[in-house]
Amino acid sequence: MVAAGSITVAVRVRPPSAWEAARLPEPCYNSSFRGEGALSTPNRPVTNSTNLREVVQIVDDRILTFDPDEKDRARSFVERGFMPPGTKRYKDRRFMFDKVFNHEAHQRDVYEATAQPLLQGLLDGYNTTVFAYGATGCGKTHTISGTETDPGIIYLTMADLFQRIEDRRDDWNVDVVVTFLEIYNEEIRDLLAEPGAHVPRGGLSIREDKTVKVVGLTELTPKSAEEVKEIVLLGNTRRTQSPTHANETSSRSHAVLQVHVTQAPRTASISEQKTMGTLSIIDLAGSERAAATTNMGQRMVEGANINKSLLALGNCINALCESGGAVRHVPYRNSKLTRLLKFSLGGNCKTVMIVCVAPTSNHFDDTHNTLIYAERATKIKTKVVTRNVVNVDRHVGRYVEAINALNIEIAELKAKLAGRNNAENEIVRRKKAEASAEVERARNDMKQKVEKTKASIVDGAACAGKVSVAQIKLAAIRRRIAEIDEITSSSSSPSPSLEAERALLKSLAGPEEEALRSGSVLNTRIQRSSNANAMFSATLRAVSERRSDRLDEVSIDNVKLDAQCRKAEMEMLKAEQERDVFKEATEDVAQVMVVLIGMLGRCTVMVGDASSALQNNGDDDGSVSSSIAGLLSNLKQKNDEIFNKLIGHSTESYKVDDSLSNSSFDLFQGYEPSFTRRISSGPAALQTAQSSKPRRTSTVDPSSPRRHKSPRKSLHSSLAAQPYRRASNQERKTTRTRTVKNVQWKDEAGHGSLDDARSQLKPTLAVIPASPAPAESASTSGKAAAVSPLHSRSASRAGSESEWEDDNDKTDDSFSFSVSSSRDSLSVSSARSYGSLGRRPRPSRLDPSFLKAKKAPTLGSLAEDDESSYRTQDRRLSQPLADRSLNSLGDSKNRVPSTPRTANKTRRRSNIGPVRAEKARRRSSQIPQLSPPGGDGKPRRLLGSPAKRSKRISLSRAAPSYRLKPNLSLVDVDTSISRASKPTWR
Numbered sequence: 001m002v003a004a005g006s007i008t009v010a011v012r013v014r015p016p017s018a019w020e021a022a023r024l025p026e027p028c029y030n031s032s033f034r035g036e037g038a039l040s041t042p043n044r045p046v047t048n049s050t051n052l053r054e055v056v057q058i059v060d061d062r063i064l065t066f067d068p069d070e071k072d073r074a075r076s077f078v079e080r081g082f083m084p085p086g087t088k089r090y091k092d093r094r095f096m097f098d099k100v101f102n103h104e105a106h107q108r109d110v111y112e113a114t115a116q117p118l119l120q121g122l123l124d125g126y127n128t129t130v131f132a133y134g135a136t137g138c139g140k141t142h143t144i145s146g147t148e149t150d151p152g153i154i155y156l157t158m159a160d161l162f163q164r165i166e167d168r169r170d171d172w173n174v175d176v177v178v179t180f181l182e183i184y185n186e187e188i189r190d191l192l193a194e195p196g197a198h199v200p201r202g203g204l205s206i207r208e209d210k211t212v213k214v215v216g217l218t219e220l221t222p223k224s225a226e227e228v229k230e231i232v233l234l235g236n237t238r239r240t241q242s243p244t245h246a247n248e249t250s251s252r253s254h255a256v257l258q259v260h261v262t263q264a265p266r267t268a269s270i271s272e273q274k275t276m277g278t279l280s281i282i283d284l285a286g287s288e289r290a291a292a293t294t295n296m297g298q299r300m301v302e303g304a305n306i307n308k309s310l311l312a313l314g315n316c317i318n319a320l321c322e323s324g325g326a327v328r329h330v331p332y333r334n335s336k337l338t339r340l341l342k343f344s345l346g347g348n349c350k351t352v353m354i355v356c357v358a359p360t361s362n363h364f365d366d367t368h369n370t371l372i373y374a375e376r377a378t379k380i381k382t383k384v385v386t387r388n389v390v391n392v393d394r395h396v397g398r399y400v401e402a403i404n405a406l407n408i409e410i411a412e413l414k415a416k417l418a419g420r421n422n423a424e425n426e427i428v429r430r431k432k433a434e435a436s437a438e439v440e441r442a443r444n445d446m447k448q449k450v451e452k453t454k455a456s457i458v459d460g461a462a463c464a465g466k467v468s469v470a471q472i473k474l475a476a477i478r479r480r481i482a483e484i485d486e487i488t489s490s491s492s493s494p495s496p497s498l499e500a501e502r503a504l505l506k507s508l509a510g511p512e513e514e515a516l517r518s519g520s521v522l523n524t525r526i527q528r529s530s531n532a533n534a535m536f537s538a539t540l541r542a543v544s545e546r547r548s549d550r551l552d553e554v555s556i557d558n559v560k561l562d563a564q565c566r567k568a569e570m571e572m573l574k575a576e577q578e579r580d581v582f583k584e585a586t587e588d589v590a591q592v593m594v595v596l597i598g599m600l601g602r603c604t605v606m607v608g609d610a611s612s613a614l615q616n617n618g619d620d621d622g623s624v625s626s627s628i629a630g631l632l633s634n635l636k637q638k639n640d641e642i643f644n645k646l647i648g649h650s651t652e653s654y655k656v657d658d659s660l661s662n663s664s665f666d667l668f669q670g671y672e673p674s675f676t677r678r679i680s681s682g683p684a685a686l687q688t689a690q691s692s693k694p695r696r697t698s699t700v701d702p703s704s705p706r707r708h709k710s711p712r713k714s715l716h717s718s719l720a721a722q723p724y725r726r727a728s729n730q731e732r733k734t735t736r737t738r739t740v741k742n743v744q745w746k747d748e749a750g751h752g753s754l755d756d757a758r759s760q761l762k763p764t765l766a767v768i769p770a771s772p773a774p775a776e777s778a779s780t781s782g783k784a785a786a787v788s789p790l791h792s793r794s795a796s797r798a799g800s801e802s803e804w805e806d807d808n809d810k811t812d813d814s815f816s817f818s819v820s821s822s823r824d825s826l827s828v829s830s831a832r833s834y835g836s837l838g839r840r841p842r843p844s845r846l847d848p849s850f851l852k853a854k855k856a857p858t859l860g861s862l863a864e865d866d867e868s869s870y871r872t873q874d875r876r877l878s879q880p881l882a883d884r885s886l887n888s889l890g891d892s893k894n895r896v897p898s899t900p901r902t903a904n905k906t907r908r909r910s911n912i913g914p915v916r917a918e919k920a921r922r923r924s925s926q927i928p929q930l931s932p933p934g935g936d937g938k939p940r941r942l943l944g945s946p947a948k949r950s951k952r953i954s955l956s957r958a959a960p961s962y963r964l965k966p967n968l969s970l971v972d973v974d975t976s977i978s979r980a981s982k983p984t985w986r
């Protein structure tokens with residue numbers, strides 16, 4: 001028993017016919033509005049042939065809109081022309097049905113959603129009905145009967161029915177009886193009667209008791225679907241069809257095909273339980289409006305009868321809707337059609353109504369009426385549907401017959417059992433094949449979806465990873481900014497260094513904030529990816545929930561598992577992508593950290609050295625000199641504290657023993673360029689451990705090409721063009737081998753080396769220990785020259801890593817402070833240049849003999865880049881801190897070998913800022929410089945920068961005392977550089 005329910009209503013929209021298609025407008029993308037006074041239409045000629053439009057719009061598989069509103073006003077004007085104000089231009093009405101098929105739906109799609117679900121009920125003994133309703137020419141016959149090549153519901157249902165009967169033949173005896181009739185002009189005609197057979201006057205009559213019967217109807221007993229197909233084709237040829245203006249093969253009658261299925265269990269017993277079900281497939285004639293047709297004579301009479309019966313059907317539907325199925329009178333007797341459909345509509349029957357509509361505006365009213373009818377039909381409440389089961393007690397006289405049947409069955413079963421050992425049961429094999437085909441289809445669907453959406457989903461995962469990285473960085477930056485805010489708010493006088501740090505951090509935060517902006521490229525891609533992900537999940541769900549009679553339990557489980565597998569694979573890909581992004585980010589941060597720590601360490605050492613130098617040379621300068629020394633020393637101490645906190649070491653802990661230190665500063669007098677070494681601040685322990693190793697100098701292999709990136713090209717600007725571009729693996733690989741940021745402290749004797757984690761890579765930074773003996777320096781140079789080719793190459797590559805490290809005579813980063821006893825002047829010089837300059841006066845770098853003296857053109861250095869800043873010894877010596885530009889950090893990927901430049905070839909790299917040499921000069925000008933060597937034997941003094949002497953440091957050569965601006969600090973110097981270059985984390 002099936003609970004009371006409703007009629008299933010499905011709507012099928014047929015494709016436009018050739019005639020209609022020719023009159024439908026071409027898609028028009030020109031949305032310019034011409035107004036009601038315009039005589040032309042936008043971009044499209046108005047012809048008589050384009051006077052139709054589509055009036056049915058499918059919203060989804062259950063909803064359609066009739067006569068949808070045209071949002072494009074220009075287009076709607078073209079379609080409908082002028083309409084008086086207040087007129088409702090469009091009905092724009094939505095209808096909801098159990099199923100809606102668009103014009104691309106196949107016959108099998110329609111069958112599977114309408115008639116197929118009824119089959120099981122039919123075999124269980126329920127009455128079922130499928131009928132097609134609609135205006136003339138809307139595709140009812142096409143849907144029900146179809147064509148030879150594209151069979152409709154009748155054939156598909158029969159094929160399925162006979163297949164199922166075949167499957168249950170072992171247990172059931174099934175009989176199929178077919179009748180086929182038409183109701184033409186309110187007369188019932190037998191379509192299976194042989195031509196010339198007697199036909200009662202007024203057609204066959206209907207007998208109505210508990211069921212409806214047509215008296216004298218021919219019954220055929222087909223054995224296969226093919227036979228049913230032939231029967232239907234035969235009946236259709238006998239059906240009354242006439243060409244009308246709407247349909248060349250218009251059916252002028254209602255056709256009813258009935259299939260009676262009777263089943264009895266095979267195993268004989270003294271009582272039999274028989275089930276009987278009837279499937280009625282009805283192809284109604286199309287309704288037509290007489291006023292709208294040109295039908296005359298017989299066609300008009302036919303049309304009137306068709307309309308009469310359809311009107312009666314409509315009234316029955318109305319009554320059934322209102323009465324809820326039973327209480328109110330339903331006027332079934334008003335037409336033969338409704339009498340025949342009595343039990344299908346309101347009785348013991350499961351019913352499906354297929355409503356056919358045309359898509360174009362020439363069927364506007366028909367389609368509208370049809371849809372309203374169909375909508376009403378959805379509200380019909382059917383009675384409780386019961387099975388047709390009869391229990392028949394066998395008469396004693398038929399016992400022998402039963403015994404014979406049993407014997408036959410036993411024999412068949414024995415034969416089957418024997419056969420099973422050799423070959424698999426045919427049915428089972430077929431079912432398995434069908435099931436595996438269905439599983440394969442499901443797999444293919446999932447695979448295709450994966451291929452379609454994978455790229456987008458994975459890209460989204462990468463973007464999500466980048467967003468997470470940006471969030472983490474931004475959180476760290478904001479934390480620090482908050483700390484600075486707190487400090488500055490609590491102190492009365494603002495600290496320039498903190499202000500500078502805040503500005504630097506804000507500039508660092510900029511790209512991260514941009515990345516996290518709601519409309520950013522990353523977020524857009526994430527959104528796109530989440531859409532793709534939703535589509536992917538929906539497909540997996542739909543496929544794994546797909547139900548088909550062909551799928552057995554195992555196959556369903558297989559499909560589900562496959563779906564889960566696909567999902568897991570996708571999740572894995574996403575996770576891998578995110579992991580890679582995090583890995584890259586960690587690498588980036590590690591590199592930046594190494595570089596920054598190295599840089600800061602060296603700065604700290606130099607600050608300490610400067611402080612010591614000041615203290616040693618500040619006798620006659622009084623309090624200012626000592627206050628500078630105090631400040632510098634304080635700064636160094638603070639830096640060391642930070643170092644201790646961050647990495648567990650400080651530059652102090654690497655300090656070499658005092659005796660050497662003292663001797664080094666003792667020697668730091670005068671301007672003797674013979675000083676080639678200074679006190680090293682490298683890690684003592686490691687220096688000892690590695691002291692026996694050949695000393696690695698930061699001397700660049702002269703033969704190696706210059707690989708410096710100009711310090712002027714800021715990291716920020718170089719990345720701004722591609723803020724989130726990651727270097728390809730290849731690029732990264734190349735870059736890694738080429739640019740390694742290592743920190744190496746050279747030991748005092750110049751032999752030991754300390755590498756960071758990548759000690760196997762060539763060191764790039766060396767703090768050359770002060771050496772009292774030029775000879776040692778020379779030997780050091782000799783050792784450097786004797787470095788293996790591989791070493792040299794690596795060193796040169798590493799040396800080209802950044803401007804602030806390596807190559808002594810380029811960047812002066814390993815400059816030494818020494819006090820020359822002979823001249824009694826303070827000298828700051830690069831380690832390498834000391835070696836050569838210790839023996840003879842250093843030639844100008846512009847002099848070709850200078851390069852010759854260096855054995856090879858080591859032109860990759862900042863010194864050559866900013867030749868003007870090295871014209872004087874003082875200026876060259878003033879370079880180390882200023883040129884440790886943050887700009888070069890982390891930008892190794894984009895670094896390209898520069899070309900050597902001459903002094904007068906100062907090229908402007910950007911439109912902003914001063915020319916190269918000028919900028920370099922400014923940077924160097926921020927560093928205190930030494931006074932020029934004097935012939936009076938007095939020690940050289942530390943001077944303020946040439947450019948900003950008055951602003952930053954007031955150290956006058958003429959004035960005996962130093963004047964220090966209270967807030968002067970090296971941090972300020974560094975920060976100002978950083979601010980100018982806007983370094984970023986990316």
Ligand SMILES: Nc1ncnc2c1ncn2[C@@H]1O[C@H](COP(=O)(O)OP(=O)(O)OP(=O)(O)O)[C@@H](O)[C@H]1O
Binds near residue numbers: 015
């Ligand atoms: N879904 C469809 N796909 C392709 N052609 C279709 C479809 N539906 C209808 N047609 C075509 O439209 C024409 C009219 O169809 P059909 O004869 O089935 O209409 P009908 O509703 O049965 O009309 P009538 O009530 O007058 O008999 C036929 O040529 C048919 O081939």
